[in-house]
Structures are given as structure tokens and as C-alpha cells.
Amino acid sequence: MSAASPESSSMKVFHFTEQPYFPAWEDHDGSLRVNLPNRKLDPKVAADLLHRYYDEWLLADEIGLDIMINEHHQTATCMCSTAVVPLAILARQTKRARLLVLGYPIGHRPDPLRAAEELATIDVISRGRLEMGFIKGVPYEFPCSNQNPVGVMDRFWEAHDFILKAMTSHDAPFNWEGEYFHYRQVNVWPRPWQQPHPPIWSTTGSRNNARVLGERGYVMATLGTGYNTRPLYDAYRDGYVSKGRPAPAADRFAYLGLVAVARDEAEARRRGDLVAGYLRTGTIVHVPFRNPPGYLSVEDNARLLKGQTPPRTRAKDGRVVDMRSGNVQDLIDGGVLFCGTPDQVFEQIVAFCDYCGGMGNLLMMGQAGYLNHADTVDSLTLFATEVLPRLKDYRQPVAEATAAA
């Protein structure tokens, strides 16, 4: 995958929804995750919503978008509690879209052998369309899985190493007696379609981890980091070139942002306000579940105890953007929301890619919050017909690594 090839410099856009159960968002006791009683979910309403979200993904496949799915647990913000279910359905029902799972939370799943088997099977059914994103899992989910948050990154990397070995070993069962996982006869059937294995992605919000991902050359995604993203990308670039490679192409970078498009700017902003419901609900969690012990480093926890919380997102001019309370304009300024007419959205995305020094994978929350089916279909279709072709022609910059990180 050389930096110069036209295919790798052409932007990919993935349609993503967390499959929210928004009917429960107005009726909670300060927590939408972990401890919100599941009686607040009506299975009949959930079925209608899930089918609707799948219809939107099938539309994305038809109109030239790629697809991203994820999983979260015990939450009204995301009804997908197992990434394998949408991957399996979409592997069979879609025809062409790349299928990105971002991510599979191997930091707190108990069985990486099962993960390797599931993902290899999805890759075969989809005839090689799987993009394999591994994540450690968000903090709120350790109380659910009961995996120890202490040492989560060590467990993450051991699971990662194991899955790769399982996907690339073809001649005899192998032995694995590690720190966290023990198997003695590993021989995955079926083996993956893509060789040596499906592409690997991960997410991060820390420069240290960005550098590690750069060293490995995996696709790195950041989520809603807006005009605070560049230092993370530069840390990745430093790691990437430290292994003797030229500067990484734009296809090594991904960014998750909200998108709302309409013919008319006022209508687009109405939709933008609805999708922003995702940002306004995502952090409504009973306080003790937000930061389980060991999830963050001792240094970060000491800073938190002292009341120091660095802002996640800034606007271009350096202004801090609060994603929970920001209005549509704030979120556009922060690079968190791409919103407006097709022309405006194209310009906002290009400005962001230029700022990043190249960003080749837009993870587009084309449905989020309260945005209904008709609006989602219209927004996605406009994006695919009027924004996507221009993004495909856009020439990404390829920033050199900097010493800034």
C-alpha cells in the first residue's frame, strides 16, 4: 500500500450509526449506560429501529458508501451489544461496501480465539470486505464485562497478537500460554479471505498510543477530536517513520465526525442539531462508572483528582468546544460536525483534511441522535451524490512527520 497510489489517496467514507434507542433518552435517572433498567426498552420498538438502521446501511452500500459498525454494552445510546451480529447480517446482505468494525473491544472480551473465529468467518462470507478495528473498550464497560481494567492495554496487545497469529497460522495447530490467555491447539477454521489478514485499525486519544499505532502502521482513528487532532496524527507520523518508512499516506488516518446534509442550509442545521443528540447523551453515565480504576494511568488519575481535565476538542481558533453543550455552529467550528449544503460540507471536510495533513477515511455518523429515517436517507443520498464524488477527486496532502509530538 504505497503512499503514491491513487487508490490509497482517494477518500473512503463509512456510514456509521450507534443504533441508538433514543426513546429512552428522556426518561433516566442520570445514567443512560450500565445501570439504566432494560425495562425501559420496548422490544417491538427496538426491532423497528434496528431494521431501520440496517435499511440505512443497505442504502449506504447501494450508493457507494462504506459501512462502519461498533458495539457497546448495557446502554440506551447503542443497541448493538455484539459487533458480530451486524457484521454477519451485512456480510451477507451488502454487495460492495467495506465493513469496518470499530471496534471489537478485545481489551475486555474474555476469549480472543472466539474473536479470531468470528472475524475470519465474516471475512470469508463478505469475500474479503472486513476492516478489523480493535479497541480496548470504553471505561463504562468494565463494570459490565467485569474484566479487570488494570492492565487492560497489556491484555489488549496479547489478544491482538493472538488473533493475528491465529489468522496467519495455516500448517499446524499452535500453542499459546500467555499472561492472559491459554490455548494449546489453535487452528482457526475458516481462515480469513484477505491475506495475510484483514486490515487492522484502532482508535486512540493519547499521543503515546498514537505513536505505537504509527510504529505498527495500522489505520488510526480519532473520535470527535476536531481541531485538536493534529498532534495525535503527528505522533502517529513520528512512530510510522521511526520504522524506516516514508511519511504515511492519508489512508492511515481516520476521523469520526457527525454529518448532516440538506439542500437548504437551515434544514441541514436542523438535522445537525438532531444528530448532536449523540454528543449530548454519550456521557450521561453514573459517575463511578466513568473512570474505573486502572483504566487511565496513575498520572492521568492524579490530574483528574486535582480537577484538571484537558479539553478534548478545540475550534480552529483555539476556542474550547464543549461537545455536550455546544450548539450547531460551535460543533461545526470544532470540526466535530460537518453540516450544511453539499458545498458547505465538502468545504468543511476538505479544510479539516488540510489541517490534519491528510485524512483518508471519514467515519461519518450519518445517523445519530434523533435523526429520523427520512432525514437520514435524504442526508446520506445527498452526501453520496454530491459530496462523495468531489472527495474522491480531492488530492490529500501528505504531511511529513513533525517533531511537535
Next chain:
Amino acid sequence: MNVVADQPMVTVSGVRLELIERGRGRPLLFLHPGIGIEHSAPVLEHLARSARVIVPSHPGFGRSDVPRWMNTVDDLAYFYLDLLEALDLRDVVLVGVSLGGWIAAAIAVKSTERLSALVLANAIGIKPGDRETRDIVDIFAATDEELAALAWHDPAAAVRDYKTMPDAEVTIAARNREALARFAWSPYMHDPKLPHRLHRIRIPTLFLWGASDRILSDAYGRAYCALIPGAQFEPIGQAGHFPHLEQPEAFARRVLAFAGIK
């Protein structure tokens, strides 16, 4: 198994450990709860008037290192058996509070050769109820305010102002929270094997129990006590989960009296 001293740091079995000593006389090894121990804690002064008090910070707590492989209370128990040998301590009064009580019990089921008395104060470590009974409050699901009300007789005494605290102490608070989870996240705050081993403890044992504790119930303490032959149970009033902090003088007096130290 030698000890290299670099006060207050010592090295035991290759692990750099924060350890202070106070007073003279019979050795008394004090094992702190999950919140750690401040060296200025009055209970240590009360105990040190009549005993040689030895106070380590468990590996991972305070300023003590923790090797990557060390992640169970059994690991800590074997480590402290090494410490007893390395310091050549004999006739030891072993005292533990909460997590420290669990570690003390785990030490005593392995060997009481160097011990003469055991005091377990509001100790965790067993699970007497059935699988759907939450015997020990899920402290990682509680707010600071809820926790103070559950753990303390006087919740106002629990308030700590991290914003004005020296950075080094804030770092220790963060280390202690992580280290507690390292050793006690799952199975939560207990070892399913421990109840089946407690019968091996045949030295005088006292359960000293802060009566206002709502992290653990009085029934929990009595069930634990019943598993150790001949163990006594004594409530301690006006104290919650940390009786050594809320009633330091009474705590020290009862420990010393039980051990026969004047």
C-alpha cells in the same frame, strides 16, 4: 532473601517496598486497607508506645513497586512471608484492616511459624452469601459521598481535598485505588478458596469490628470469625470500616491487650 534498607524504602525479594518502623518491643506487622496508610496516622503512635510497629505499603500501594506478575492476595501473602523471614521477625502480632485483614488471613493459612497473634479488623476476603448476594458493597459503583456514608461512622471525617494536597500524596491516592483493583477486582474482594483454608489458623485470633461499617455487615464479620477455630469477635463502637482511623486509641489498646502486650 536479604533486606536492603534505603529509608523508608527497603528491598525484599527484589521488590522495592515502602516500610516504616516505630517503637521497640514485640514486632507488630500492620497491614493497611485499600486506602493505604499515612505515616502520621495516630494509631501507629499508639501502637508504637508498646511494640515495634512495622508498617509496609503493599506492593503497588503508597510508594511501593509492584512486579507485573503480582496480582493476587496470595502473591502478597507469600511476599510477606518472605518479609518476615528477611527481617527475621518472630513472635509477631499480625494486624490487618480490610484488605490488610484479607492478606493477614492469607498469610496465616500458609504459615503461623513466626506469628503469635492475629487481629483482623473489618477484614474482607470471604464470601459467605450465595452467588446473587452482594456480600461486599461494590465500592467501584458508588460515588465518593455514598462511599463515605457507608464506610465511616462519621462521614465528614472521610472528606479529602485533593486540590490542596501535595502532588505526591495525590499520586499515592491514585496508585492505591488502582492497586486495590489489581488485587481485588475479580473475584470481587474475596478468594473462594480462603474459607476452606481458615481452619489451619491455630493461633489466637481476634476479629475487631467497626460496628458502624456498612461496606461489610456485622453478620459477615461473625461468619468469618466462625471459620477460625477459637477466634473471638469484638465490636468496636463509633467506628466504621476503618476502626484504626476512627478509634485509633481504642483500636491500639484492644490489639495490644489481646496480644498480651502491656
